[in-house]
Amino acid sequence: MPLTSGEPPGASGGEARGVLDALAEAARARLEAFSREHAGSRAELFLSEGRRLTLEYEASTGAFTLNQGGSLLAAARVWQGERSGFATLPVSGPEELSRVLTAAARRMSAGPAVSPLGPPVPDASSPLSFPELSAQRARERAEHLLGTVIPPGRVVQAALFAQSAARTVLVRGDGGLAHGGSSREEAFVRCETSRGAIVDAVASPLGASWPLESLRARLAEGVEALEGPAEAVDVNLPLVLRPAVAVPLVEALLWLLRGDxxxxxxxxxxxxxKKPFPSVLSVQDDPLHPLGTQQLAIDDEGVPVRALRLIEEGRLLGFLHSVGTAARLGVEPNGRGLRLEGTPPAPGPVNFFVVPRGDALPERYTELVARVETFTTMPRPGMVSLVAGGWEVHAGRRVRRVAPVDLSLPMPETFRTLQGVGMDLTFFPTAGGCGAPTLVFPPLLRG
Known part of the structure; x- marks a missing residue:
């Protein structure tokens, strides 16, 4: 497949490390000067260097379009009394750090300001280097994936392959400093069926293997469920949601369990x-889960990331917290203060999932295995809407295909009816990296 080029590549890993390290050194001096000029204030600078390479597959030509570039950003937070301010700007050198701090100071306003809880945990490791982003490797991986996972007779409508890497340095006015970094390689594929499109993806840290067999099986099962004669669903049967259909519900549960x-x-x-959920429900967020798509040692506020048990056999234990949301609820932060580009830290997951159990399935049930692509699965907070197709199952045997059904499910009420959890935990990049096993519910389609 031919390869066409977009933007030119960014700086090499060594050059990028030099730029970020120079910024970090200059940031300490800028923060000291800012504190002298603004008595009684506290401040921090968060510096991030990102690189990204993407290959977009053109179905009409069979070619890939390459785009490669990067960003260098500085974000400042300042506090003074009951007032706080935030600003983020692209920078090209140390001389621009004062501009970011000044912009944050000008934007200070009254509100629920939360000052940093001491310096970050000391980071004894040396600054991280950028892993290499390779267009040749990306193309080889993309061609292998397309040749491996697409069901026979199916046409790929769209595909995107991406490699990304980031280095960060958090510098605080009191001298605290913490290094961070991450890398990721992912692929998104869209296949058309007669009843709508299926979108699925795989992701892993850069250089790790992709679970292609799992993706191939999901796409094949989705095509089989959405093609061929189908009958109306029996609304009186329990619902068994396989992972690809269950994961939007898990993503909605994530929204409920974020500190904000x-x-x-x-x-x-x-x-x-207390115990607002049934005993079959346990939920974790684990940065070291072997099936997870992300790895993180410290968050973007310098707080160590550890495994969290959020729901234990139906009992609610807590929430994902940044420093700010933890202070508002009077608890300790737990290393989930993450920054999207250009935003202050907010609670976010690392590898959020429902804990698998292996509960028995009903004798008869509707099994939904394939989710049809829609523009949104959460049209309003706390409500999950999706379209899914599958089978009616008797004694473990699929007896008839059912036409896609519309589900509109309120959270957390739906999880309060949960009757069983399977063993087939799968993580989905298309759902914020959340992980879902099979979920068993009573009849939810009546009326």
Whole structure:
């Protein structure tokens, strides 16, 4: 397949490391000067260098279009009394750091300001280097994936392959400093069926292997479920949602268990330590899960990332927290303060998943295995909407295909009806990296 070029490549790994290290050294001096000029204030600078390479597959020509580039950003947070401010700007050198701090100071306003809780945990490791982003490797991986996972007779409508890497340095006015970094390689594939498109993906840290057999099996099962004669669903049967259909519900549960989401739901906050969910439901967020698509040692606020048990056999234990959301709820931060480009830290997951159990399935049930692509699965907070197809199953045997059904499910009410959890945990880049096993529910389609 031919390869056409977009933007020219960015700086090499060594050059990028030099730029970021020079910024970090200059940041300490800029923060000291800022503190002298603004008595009683506190400040920090978050410096990030990112690289990204993408290959976009053109179905009409069979060619790949290459784009490669990068970014260098500085984000400043400042506090003074009950006022705080935030600003982020692209930078090209140390002389521009003062501009970012000044912009944050000008934007200070009253509100729920949260000052840093001391310096970051000391980082004894040396600054990280950028892994190589290779167009040749990306093309080889893309061609292998397309030749391996696409069901026979199916046409790929769209595909995107991406490699990315980032280095970060958090510098605080009190001298604290923490290095961070991450890398990722992912692929998104869209296949058309007569009843709608299926979109699926794989992701892993850069250089690790992709679970292609799992992706191939999901695409093949999705095509089989959405092609051929189909009948209306029996609304009186229990629902068994296989991972590809269950994961939007898990992603909605993630929204409820973020510190900012939880803080907006007083009833859920009051339920901490109680049992608002059935005993079959346990939820974790684990940076070291072997099937997870992400790895993280410290968050973007310098707090160590550790495995969290958020729901234990139906009992709510807590939420994902940044420093800010933890302070608002009067608890300790737990290393989930993450920054999207150009935003302040907010609670986010690393590898969020429902813990598998292996519960028995009903004798008869509707099994939904394939989700049809829609523009959104959460049209309003707390409500999951999706379209999915599958089979009616009797005694473990698929007896008839059912036409795709519309599901509109409120959270957390739907999880309160959960009756069983399977063993087939799968993580999905298309759902924020969340992991879902099979979920078993009572009849949810009546009426």
């Amino acid at each position: 989401g939880g803080a907006s739901l007083p009833a859920l906050v009051r339920a901490v330590g």
